[in-house]
Amino acid sequence: MPVAIDKYQEIKTFLDAHKVSLIAVSKTKPQEDIQELYALGQRDFGENYVQELVEKEAALPKDIHWHFIGHLQSNKVKYIAPFVYLIHGVDSFKLLVEINKQAAKNNRVISVLLQVHIAKEETKFGMDAEELKAAIEGAGGLSNIKIIGLMGMASFSDNSKIVQPEFGYLNSLYQVYGKIKTDNIDFAVLSMGMSGDYQLAIENGSNMVRIGSLLFGARNYNK
Ligand SMILES: *Cc1c(COP(=O)(O)O)cnc(C)c1O
Numbered sequence: 273m274p275v276a277i278d279k280y281q282e283i284k285t286f287l288d289a290h291k292v293s294l295i296a297v298s299k300t301k302p303q304e305d306i307q308e309l310y311a312l313g314q315r316d317f318g319e320n321y322v323q324e325l326v327e328k329e330a331a332l333p334k335d336i337h338w339h340f341i342g343h344l345q346s347n348k349v350k351y352i353a354p355f356v357y358l359i360h361g362v363d364s365f366k367l368l369v370e371i372n373k374q375a376a377k378n379n380r381v382i383s384v385l386l387q388v389h390i391a392k393e394e395t396k397f398g399m400d401a402e403e404l405k406a407a408i409e410g411a412g413g414l415s416n417i418k419i420i421g422l423m424g425m426a427s428f429s430d431n432s433k434i435v436q437p438e439f440g441y442l443n444s445l446y447q448v449y450g451k452i453k454t455d456n457i458d459f460a461v462l463s464m465g466m467s468g469d470y471q472l473a474i475e476n477g478s479n480m481v482r483i484g485s486l487l488f489g490a491r492n493y494n495k
Contacts, residue, residue: 273489
């Protein structure tokens with residue numbers, strides 16, 4: 273499928289009106305697709321796989337903001353630490369410490385979001401409320417990271433009675449921890465909502481959505 277230019281413009285207009293940022297999720301999609309949205313002014317792109325991200329970053333314009341939105345293994349942080357703009361899926365304190373270490377090696381401060389497990393499904397990654405609390409309390413002294421908010425993925429369901437409370441729960445945590453201001457904690461981003469649920473996410477306080485298939489078409493993982 274070609275890039276859905278009309279859909280992009282429509283979504284962008286809607287998001288701008290609600291002051292919500294758009295991460296165009298380009299995982300598995302060719303560089304030409306990214307170039308197409310880049311030409312329209314899109315600068316924030318999301319990727320899930322380290323190797324794929326590293327290749328795209330090397331080939332594409334340098335003013336792109338690369339968001340890592342997948343599950344990140346500690347031993348791979350070093351490959352993206354030189355350039356990554358925001359890491360959304362920080363789901364353990366161990367990973368936070370490793371990002372801090374690699375950021376320091378690159379003389380950078382890397383912005384991160386802590387991922388909270390909000391879905392009913394066991395398979396989705398993220399911290400529970402206790403782990404989140406511990407990570408925030410433990411973050412003092414990690415001077416090469418900045419925790420700027422939370423990220424979550426709701427259950428894969430089109431039943432808003434299931435999805436809405438999950439978004440509402442994440443927003444309540446965002447409100448609580450958003451009150452904390454330290455040298456490296458200063459919340460500004462609540463990253464929730466994808467192609468199927470972004471409107472509901474925005475109604476529940478999201479200010480950053482990650483949209484892939486609505487823009488680039490369904491993904492084919494078997495190519
Ligand atoms: C793939 C992915 C998305 C985009 O999903 P779509 O349903 O295609 O919009 C958003 N967030 C995360 C974390 C993803 O892995």
